[in-house]
Amino acid sequence: MKILSRQQIYKADKETTRIQQISSLELMERAATRAFEWIHQRLQGSPVPIYLLCGIGNNGGDGLVIARHLAEHGYHIEVFIVDYHPKRSPDFLENLQALKQRKVWPTTLESGQALPAMDPQGILVDAIFGIGLSRVPDPWMKSVIDQINSSGLFVLAIDLPSGMPADFSDFDPAQNGLSMVHAQHTLTFGAPKLTFFLPETGSAVGQWTVLDIGLAREYTDAVQTEFSGYGAGLIRSLYRPRQKFTHKGSFGHLWVVGGSYGTMGALQLAARGGLRSGAGKVTAWTPQCGVDILQGNLPEVMVRTGKGKKQLTDFPQAGKFTLVAGMGLGTAKVTADAFVPWLKQWKQPVVLDADALNILSQNPEGFNSVPAGSILTPHPGEFARMVGNWTSDADKLEKARNFVKQYSCILVLKGAHTLVLDQHHGFFNTSGNPGMATAGSGDVLAGMIGGLLAQGYEPVQAALAGVYLHGLSADIGVQKLGYEALTAGDIISGIGPAFVSLFQTAESGPPQEEAAKEE
Numbered sequence: 001m002k003i004l005s006r007q008q009i010y011k012a013d014k015e016t017t018r019i020q021q022i023s024s025l026e027l028m029e030r031a032a033t034r035a036f037e038w039i040h041q042r043l044q045g046s047p048v049p050i051y052l053l054c055g056i057g058n059n060g061g062d063g064l065v066i067a068r069h070l071a072e073h074g075y076h077i078e079v080f081i082v083d084y085h086p087k088r089s090p091d092f093l094e095n096l097q098a099l100k101q102r103k104v105w106p107t108t109l110e111s112g113q114a115l116p117a118m119d120p121q122g123i124l125v126d127a128i129f130g131i132g133l134s135r136v137p138d139p140w141m142k143s144v145i146d147q148i149n150s151s152g153l154f155v156l157a158i159d160l161p162s163g164m165p166a167d168f169s170d171f172d173p174a175q176n177g178l179s180m181v182h183a184q185h186t187l188t189f190g191a192p193k194l195t196f197f198l199p200e201t202g203s204a205v206g207q208w209t210v211l212d213i214g215l216a217r218e219y220t221d222a223v224q225t226e227f228s229g230y231g232a233g234l235i236r237s238l239y240r241p242r243q244k245f246t247h248k249g250s251f252g253h254l255w256v257v258g259g260s261y262g263t264m265g266a267l268q269l270a271a272r273g274g275l276r277s278g279a280g281k282v283t284a285w286t287p288q289c290g291v292d293i294l295q296g297n298l299p300e301v302m303v304r305t306g307k308g309k310k311q312l313t314d315f316p317q318a319g320k321f322t323l324v325a326g327m328g329l330g331t332a333k334v335t336a337d338a339f340v341p342w343l344k345q346w347k348q349p350v351v352l353d354a355d356a357l358n359i360l361s362q363n364p365e366g367f368n369s370v371p372a373g374s375i376l377t378p379h380p381g382e383f384a385r386m387v388g389n390w391t392s393d394a395d396k397l398e399k400a401r402n403f404v405k406q407y408s409c410i411l412v413l414k415g416a417h418t419l420v421l422d423q424h425h426g427f428f429n430t431s432g433n434p435g436m437a438t439a440g441s442g443d444v445l446a447g448m449i450g451g452l453l454a455q456g457y458e459p460v461q462a463a464l465a466g467v468y469l470h471g472l473s474a475d476i477g478v479q480k481l482g483y484e485a486l487t488a489g490d491i492i493s494g495i496g497p498a499f500v501s502l503f504q505t506a507e508s509g510p511p512q513e514e515a516a517k518e519e
């Protein structure tokens with residue numbers, strides 16, 4: 001699922017009309033008809049009042065086409081033209097004519113005018129601004145947006161909520177008060193937009209559905225995008241089936257390094273995540289206080305200790321194993337003093353999480369010792385320690401881009417849509433749920449990525465599959481437990497079913513392809 005930039009969507013639009021030899025008016029008709037069908041399928045002729053707020057560009061034109069189809073099907077509609085600009089797009093004007101021919105007479109709202117009273121049981125279709133938004137809405141538009149947001153109506157946004165840019169190519173909405181319609185649902189054309197995946201703007205999108213409007217595949221298949229969303233389809237294509245004549249040595253040896261007095265749980269969760277993801281063998285390197293805990297709880301895991309009793313003061317010699325470090329490690333000076341030089345020994349990619357990242361943030365020179373291709377898995381607090389505070393999602397993305405370039409690493413930026421970013425591309429994950437905001441969830445993920453890396457997946461593949469399966473395990477967990485009760489241990493219990501469901505058909509398992517399309 002490619003995320004096209006604003007300019008690429010315009011190009012897709014143009015190429016579609018050229019290749020398919022249709023007019024832009026016909027493409028608008030096609031797009032808006034898909035949106036109408038989506039509404040009609042759900043409302044089934046219900047007498048609920050529908051208020052269509054249309055701008056004066058092509059997003060407004062879409063709104064007028066939807067209005068025409070709704071009127072033809074007997075819906076109770078009221079149409080408003082939000083007159084924020086003196087110019088009108090030609091396709092808007094054509095569709096205004098077509099609507100009037102159907103004896104529907106829109107009301108024009110002029111600058112400064114308030115929205116009319118609306119039945120709070122009704123539905124508001126937001127077709128004011130689409131991808132054409134190129135600057136911050138003016139004070140009147142901001143007040144219209146505020147009135148929509150406090151109206152209490154169900155808001156359905158067309159293409160994207162008005163006031164929200166598709167990407168950050170023109171302006172950064174967070175620097176300007178984030179004035180945007182908050183929709184319950186967004187019907188977007190052709191491809192999801194970058195801003196859907198980021199917390200500042202994504203919260204305004206609500207649920208979202210990508211409507212296939214038949215954009216020219218000649219263009220959309222070939223175009224290189226900076227970002228994409230991914231789901232089961234990509235992970236299935238990466239999956240390495242197990243062969244019959246294999247043994248545990250075929251699936252790698254994972255070492256989880258970390259733990260300190262009082263935080264041995266983190267190391268255990270990572271070890272279990274690695275085992276459940278298929279690592280052939282798992283060894284834990286812990287301070288001496290960890291031996292009984294790990295041996296008692298995890299019979300499958302071998303345990304080796306450093307010299308330190310309550311915290312690590314030394315580390316194992318780099319060897320032919322896959323390293324995941326940082327879970328519960330602590331940031332004591334003795335630990336940090338040993339950890340930073342030790343990292344230099346590593347030549348093959350490693351996975352660094354939690355306190356490994358915190359230690360490096362306190363000793364930034366150490367990031368230069370991280371082997372190329374390593375996977376760093378910070379949560380937002382850890383990432384802020386790594387790169388400094390950001391002022392907005394756009395700024396955070398920029399900082400992340402610079403970081404992966406500088407250190408040739410892969411960042412896994414954890415969030416509602418975890419971003420796996422390398423120097424070539426950013427992948428937003430589509431599995432997972434708010435139940436995952438629970439202690440130890442990140443330790444499990446680090447272990448899972450390590451378990452996949454140990455089995456020979458390329459680093460970016462291990463990161464993508466680990467993140468997706470981690471989210472899917474939690475999705476399976478919440479089906480029985482709900483969000484509140486889900487724990488990191490439950491995510492581990494879901495890993496097996498997640499692998500299994502990856503290859504189930506839509507009829508017998510969670511419909512993963514849909515999950516990627518519809519939030």
Ligand SMILES: NC(=O)C1=CN([C@@H]2O[C@H](COP(=O)(O)OP(=O)(O)OC[C@H]3O[C@@H](n4cnc5c(N)ncnc54)[C@H](OP(=O)(O)O)[C@@H]3O)[C@@H](O)[C@H]2O)[C@H](O)CC1
Pocket residue numbers: 009010012013027028029031032055056057058059060061062084085089128129130131132133134135136137138141158159160189190
């Ligand atoms: N391929 C597709 O996805 C299709 C998309 N369609 C729909 O078309 C819109 C995009 O339409 P467009 O006319 O380009 O833009 P908008 O309707 O979003 O905006 C109209 C104009 O508003 C001006 N603008 C921008 N920011 C502001 C602002 N803050 N205040 C006032 N005015 C603003 C801007 O014009 P300027 O010349 O002033 O810059 C916009 O052009 C897309 O979202 C879909 O809904 C088609 O229907 C079919 C295919």
Ligand SMILES: [K+]
Pocket residue numbers: 059126127128129130157158159160161162
């Ligand atoms: K809109």
